[in-house]
Amino acid sequence: MRFRSPLLALAATPLALALTTTPLFAQAPLRPMQVADLDGFRDVRDLDIAPDGAWVVYSVGAADVKRDKDEADIWLSNWAGTEHVRLTTSPERESHPRFSPDGKWIAFVSGRKAGEDDKTSGDQVWLLSRQGGEARRLTDRKGGVGDLRWSPDSTRLVFVGDDPDPEEDKGDDDKTPKKPIVIDRYGFKSDGDGYRSHRRSHLYLLTVATSAIETLTAGDWDDELPAWSPDGARIAFISGRGSDSDRTNDSNVFVVDAKAGAEPKALTTWTGPDRDARPAWSPDGTQVAYLQGSEPKLIAYSRNTLAVVPVAGGAPKLLTDASTIDVESPAWLPDGKALYLIAVNDRARELVRVSAAGGPLTRLTTGRRVVRDPVVARDGRVAVIASTGSTAPEVHGAVAAAGKPDGSRELTAIS
Numbered sequence: 381m382r383f384r385s386p387l388l389a390l391a392a393t394p395l396a397l398a399l400t401t402t403p404l405f406a407q408a409p410l411r412p413m414q415v416a417d418l419d420g421f422r423d424v425r426d427l428d429i430a431p432d433g434a435w436v437v438y439s440v441g442a443a444d445v446k447r448d449k450d451e452a453d454i455w456l457s458n459w460a461g462t463e464h465v466r467l468t469t470s471p472e473r474e475s476h477p478r479f480s481p482d483g484k485w486i487a488f489v490s491g492r493k494a495g496e497d498d499k500t501s502g503d504q505v506w507l508l509s510r511q512g513g514e515a516r517r518l519t520d521r522k523g524g525v526g527d528l529r530w531s532p533d534s535t536r537l538v539f540v541g542d543d544p545d546p547e548e549d550k551g552d553d554d555k556t557p558k559k560p561i562v563i564d565r566y567g568f569k570s571d572g573d574g575y576r577s578h579r580r581s582h583l584y585l586l587t588v589a590t591s592a593i594e595t596l597t598a599g600d601w602d603d604e605l606p607a608w609s610p611d612g613a614r615i616a617f618i619s620g621r622g623s624d625s626d627r628t629n630d631s632n633v634f635v636v637d638a639k640a641g642a643e644p645k646a647l648t649t650w651t652g653p654d655r656d657a658r659p660a661w662s663p664d665g666t667q668v669a670y671l672q673g674s675e676p677k678l679i680a681y682s683r684n685t686l687a688v689v690p691v692a693g694g695a696p697k698l699l700t701d702a703s704t705i706d707v708e709s710p711a712w713l714p715d716g717k718a719l720y721l722i723a724v725n726d727r728a729r730e731l732v733r734v735s736a737a738g739g740p741l742t743r744l745t746t747g748r749r750v751v752r753d754p755v756v757a758r759d760g761r762v763a764v765i766a767s768t769g770s771t772a773p774e775v776h777g778a779v780a781a782a783g784k785p786d787g788s789r790e791l792t793a794i795s
Contacts, residue, residue, distance in 0.1 A: 419445050422794050424773045425452070425753075427765055430479045433757030434459050436775055437467075437477040437486055438765075440794050449473070454488055454508075459761070459777060461791040467508060468492075468515070474506075476527060480534040484510055485588075487518075487537060489525055505539060505586060518591050526581070527605065531638070532612040537586040538596065538638070540604055543579040567626035583617060585638065594640040601625045603634075605658040609665050609691075614638055616647070616659035616668050629679045631655040633670050635691060647689050648696060652676050656684050657709055662736070663716040666691055671710065674702060686710055686721060686734065699738045711754045711762075712736075720744075720754045720762060731764055744778075751776075763791065 426439040436459070441452035454467040454477045468474045472492040479486055486508045493500065494517050502524030508515040518537075519525055522544035528537050547558055561575050569575050583596040583603050596615070597603045602625075606617045615638050620631035631653050636644040648654050653673035660669040668691060671684040683706040689696040699719075700707050706724040713719065716736060723732045723741060729750045732741040745751055749768045756762050767773040775792040 427753045428478050429755040429757045429763045431483050433759050433761035436763050457791050480530050481532050482534040538606045540581050541584050607659045609661050618655045629653050629676050633659050660710045669710045711756050
């Protein structure tokens with residue numbers, strides 16, 4: 381867990397947006413929380429907003445106590461907060477719902493089966509039409525699928541996938557002895573994954589019309605958090621590369637042409653971590669915003685600085701100061717003149733705005749709460765997930781880019 385020191389107060393302005401909340405137990409007498417209450421808790425996550433800002437899509441997770449699994453379904457809500465549609469109902473977990481830029485499709489990741497005879501294993505990419513109907517599976521990939529993002533023309537997806545497991549094809553009745561676990565990495569074990577082999581996570585390109593998959597990156601390192609350039613020609617991502625990436629806390633922003641066989645180019649050379657957020661392309665495609673972590677010796681106390689680096693090359697420009705404020709989740713406004721950020725302020729997380737040229741942060745939320753995952757529509761509407769010490773996470777929306785908010789409001793009431 382990171383150490384969070386008290387931070388300088390952000391200047392409140394007349395544009396501040398008060399996010400409203402609904403008490404989690406508003407209809408029941410107050411009583412101490414019990415362990416059993418956690419079994420019924422529903423968590424809102426994986427937020428995205430439609431290109432026109434009219435709808436938000438998200439997943440709602442809950443514990444399946446009987447199966448000892450995390451279950452989640454995809455939901456859709458309109459901007460007015462008056463319509464809520466549950467899009468999936470499978471017993472498996474659905475995650476990473478993403479609107480296509482043309483607004484016609486929602487792609488998501490799930491380990492659901494296409495039928496009783498479906499032998500596919502692991503999470504795969506599924507596609508759901510905004511017009512309704514059943515979702516269809518786009519991939520059948522050994523190694524599964526994780527994080528994914530649409531290309532600007534809605535014809536392709538980039539996703540993160542693990543290298544295939546050579547033992548995966550062996551069924552329970554296979555008499556071939558399984559290979560022993562060989563430990564030859566400095567980072568030999570990780571929480572949730574167990575012992576670590578040289579299977580790594582890399583980027584892949586998926587053509588939606590044909591389901592054809594191309595390998596975009598490879599090597600004995602992990603690649604993550606891909607982001608398409610506005611023209612769809614390149615992809616920025618985060619990777620820790622070097623002679624032995626297990627022994628350092630060094631990760632950098634890379635850019636690669638969106639075609640198989642292309643060679644990635646490092647945009648950053650900072651010896652500390654640059655991995656705490658997805659790279660964010662400026663609307664004109666000339667710059668990439670990212671988070672620069674603290675120097676390596678401060679790994680346990682690392683704090684993030686917002687930085688912007690030219691795609692053509694050059695030194696990054698630091699827009700915030702990590703000695704006074706820790707920031708997360710950069711997202712550009714549509715006009716490219718400013719960025720949204722999450723500022724960590726004495727254990728609270730606030731939505732703020734900063735000029736692309738640097739300068740003071742403008743606070744856009746009030747009260748002590750945790751705000752996260754800002755997503756921005758083409759018209760400047762922004763949606764976030766927000767919670768307080770007594771209310772569960774819900775989706776909230778506001779128009780803040782033009783300085784005339786439409787009355788920030790809670791769009792969901794899941795809990």
